[in-house]
Amino acid sequence: MPRDRVTAMDVAARAGVSQSAVSRVFTPGGSASKETAAKVRAAADALGYRPNVLARSLITGRSRIIGLVVAYLDNQFYPDALERLSAALQKRGYHVLVFLANNRSDVSEMIDQMLDHQVDGIIAASVSLSNQLADRCEAAGIPVVLFNRGQDNWRLSEVTSDNLQGAAELAQYLVAGGHTRIAQVSGWLGSTTGRDRDRGFRDGLSSVGADLAASIDGRYARSEAASAARRLCDGPHPPEAIFCGNDHMAFAVMDALRFDLGMSIPGDVSIVGFDDVPMAAWKSYDLTTWSQPARAMVDTTVDTLMARIDDRTTHPKKHALPGRLVIRTSARGPATWPRPDKQGDSHARL
Amino acid sequence: MPRDRVTAMDVAARAGVSQSAVSRVFTPGGSASKETAAKVRAAADALGYRPNVLARSLITGRSRIIGLVVAYLDNQFYPDALERLSAALQKRGYHVLVFLANNRSDVSEMIDQMLDHQVDGIIAASVSLSNQLADRCEAAGIPVVLFNRGQDNWRLSEVTSDNLQGAAELAQYLVAGGHTRIAQVSGWLGSTTGRDRDRGFRDGLSSVGADLAASIDGRYARSEAASAARRLCDGPHPPEAIFCGNDHMAFAVMDALRFDLGMSIPGDVSIVGFDDVPMAAWKSYDLTTWSQPARAMVDTTVDTLMARIDDRTTHPKKHALPGRLVIRTSARGPATWPRPDKQGDSHARL
DNA sequence: GAGACCCTTGCATACGAATGCATCCGGAGT
DNA sequence: ACTCCGGATGCATTCGTATGCAAGGGTCTC
Numbered sequence A, B: 001m002p003r004d005r006v007t008a009m010d011v012a013a014r015a016g017v018s019q020s021a022v023s024r025v026f027t028p029g030g031s032a033s034k035e036t037a038a039k040v041r042a043a044a045d046a047l048g049y050r051p052n053v054l055a056r057s058l059i060t061g062r063s064r065i066i067g068l069v070v071a072y073l074d075n076q077f078y079p080d081a082l083e084r085l086s087a088a089l090q091k092r093g094y095h096v097l098v099f100l101a102n103n104r105s106d107v108s109e110m111i112d113q114m115l116d117h118q119v120d121g122i123i124a125a126s127v128s129l130s131n132q133l134a135d136r137c138e139a140a141g142i143p144v145v146l147f148n149r150g151q152d153n154w155r156l157s158e159v160t161s162d163n164l165q166g167a168a169e170l171a172q173y174l175v176a177g178g179h180t181r182i183a184q185v186s187g188w189l190g191s192t193t194g195r196d197r198d199r200g201f202r203d204g205l206s207s208v209g210a211d212l213a214a215s216i217d218g219r220y221a222r223s224e225a226a227s228a229a230r231r232l233c234d235g236p237h238p239p240e241a242i243f244c245g246n247d248h249m250a251f252a253v254m255d256a257l258r259f260d261l262g263m264s265i266p267g268d269v270s271i272v273g274f275d276d277v278p279m280a281a282w283k284s285y286d287l288t289t290w291s292q293p294a295r296a297m298v299d300t301t302v303d304t305l306m307a308r309i310d311d312r313t314t315h316p317k318k319h320a321l322p323g324r325l326v327i328r329t330s331a332r333g334p335a336t337w338p339r340p341d342k343q344g345d346s347h348a349r350l
Numbered sequence C: 001g002a003g004a005c006c007c008t009t010g011c012a013t014a015c016g017a018a019t020g021c022a023t024c025c026g027g028a029g030t
Numbered sequence D: 001a002c003t004c005c006g007g008a009t010g011c012a013t014t015c016g017t018a019t020g021c022a023a024g025g026g027t028c029t030c
Helices: A008-015 A019-026 A034-047 A053-060 A077-091 A107-116 A131-139 A163-176 A192-207 A222-233 A247-260 A294-310 B008-015 B019-026 B034-047 B053-060 B077-091 B107-116 B131-139 B163-176 B192-207 B222-233 B247-260 B294-310
Strands: A065-070 A095-100 A121-125 A144-147 A157-161 A182-186 A212-217 A241-244 A270-272 A289-291 A318-321 A324-326 B065-070 B095-100 B121-125 B144-147 B157-161 B182-186 B212-217 B241-244 B270-272 B289-291 B318-321 B324-326
Touching: A008 A019, A008 A034, A019 A034, A053 B053, A065 A077, A065 A107, A077 A095, A077 A121, A077 A294, A077 B077, A077 B095, A095 A107, A095 B077, A107 A131, A121 A294, A131 A144, A144 A294, A157 A163, A157 A192, A157 A294, A163 A182, A163 A192, A163 A241, A163 A270, A163 A289, A163 A318, A163 A324, A182 A192, A182 A222, A192 A212, A212 A222, A222 A241, A222 A247, A241 A247, A247 A270, A294 A318, B008 B019, B008 B034, B019 B034, B065 B077, B065 B107, B077 B095, B077 B121, B077 B294, B095 B107, B107 B131, B121 B294, B131 B144, B144 B294, B157 B163, B157 B192, B157 B294, B163 B182, B163 B192, B163 B241, B163 B270, B163 B289, B163 B318, B163 B324, B182 B192, B182 B222, B192 B212, B212 B222, B222 B241, B222 B247, B241 B247, B247 B270, B294 B318
Parallel strands: A065 A095, A065 A121, A121 A144, A144 A157, A157 A318, A182 A212, A182 A241, A241 A270, B065 B095, B065 B121, B121 B144, B144 B157, B157 B318, B182 B212, B182 B241, B241 B270
Antiparallel strands: A095 B095, A289 A324, B289 B324
């Protein structure tokens, strides 16, 4: 049994003070004199003492751990978000306990496990929570923030980008580019992001007098998106442009059209996506898309969560952050466009 | 203060037994009669009781948490591994606390934080540990397994694929395909995987009487790999084939050659990678590569870790698991090849 | 039928740190 | 010189569960 941790008591003995004194030295805001602190720190260093987080959490009721529920990581947007979230939280002294919500696994069970671990907060990335689950968290006094997913429910905070606006702007861009037959491989219509982007796109089209020629639910899955693309384009009247509910599907669509149907992009058909994942800038795809402000979304998520952890009485709030159109070469566009953003620092590391 | 957790004492009161009885019912191997268990479970369900993991960990000394150190997540191999590792661990009742080792962040500090959280084990994915850090973990009695990274050190367990064999086989495949001028964009030579693949490739070449025309360290980074590729191919004698230290760099190399230099693949130059990430199967790249057995690596990693958690006396062991060549179209190959593996289930989900 | 043995159960304590309360000290104010 | 005040410190308790120990009850064996 090599688990001979050095405890506050050991440090106290060596420093000639009480265990309380040691605790106070290591507790921000604890009252201890200069000399005591010095003695304690010296003893602690000599012994290699570090406070036991578990014991501390048990008594304070705060674990400084945030539960992160995330679905699949094959869409690059999420590893990226995970990385940023974890970094932002680490900077504030929190750590991330990850829970993967494979569709077969039970989100309810995950919530229970998070509660068991006394997480101080929960971030649900791309996952919705039933009212019942939301209630359970609320009852336990654990704030929840939904990341990149909304809720009809009013009681949870959420952070998304302005999906309506983004999809609308993409629609207008396509129309301005001279496309008339426009189709969609939508995001999963069972999700709020999928529905919002769908509605935004349709609204955007009608705002300039166009409408949607065809639409298939791609469910945010590569294989579904690819087969949807083939179905859309294999007929006698293929669309001139396809809006994809996210970049991840857009890549699948582009591969399917280019390699299965031998079409050229944007020669035969224009493709636009949504997210602006790093891969969208790769020359093989060079995807015109809507940039979700990942950095800002992460910051807002963390800020919101922290605020609610520090003050339980603050009310849940819904944030829809502004993104921007990123014009590349996968879609034919108008000669000029109102917001010719530069794309240079689009993916600068934090 | 809505944090009114229901404790074992509450359950005990309602069930008319002692707190010990409750504890025993919820402890695997605890001795409790059928009826007691039934009463306790009924009371627990009625009250919504779940044991407090923190308190349990405090006394048992095991947190059922595994610390996972991972570097960048932009190489798809790692999100994939993270997902599988987390799933495998969840299945065994463990959870994953993630630590991101940005190069600016201090691995030593991370280790300390993991020790603070009493993690039962550490998985270091693509990260090496100094002897000093390894000692610190060992002293704390916490087993460490290196995932996809080796160590000259003998005291840590490690799980990799057979990098030497894989790189050698790729070399032989290229030579068999009729390439004579063969170059390399190596993995980071500061890492064991980078060095092993480099050596394996060179050995593989010489085993069939060929040798390496040029080699540049791509450091596992896209931008470095791209510029390396341009430097290699911009001269008067461009190579006929390039081996890349991983798929992630291979994609960058392909993009650079195709779009910056206007070369065709595999017409002008053959490209092979290493890893077989899902994206390698995408038609835009369709990369011939070496498949690292991700599933087996994850299983072995978890098994090794569990074995050492359950029995501290087991000795560290190094595993190099067999992979296999996955032939696609990014490289010209011989008409026949000894192991024409089917590639169908290469990326089946677990 | 009595002793041996196993299975249950409750009591008390331990895990390691935080914190309310009481005490003690020194310094400042009058 | 005496009181008052605030900061520093120790004592004891607390968080919620696991577990060693001893006692109780039932069963089996000879």
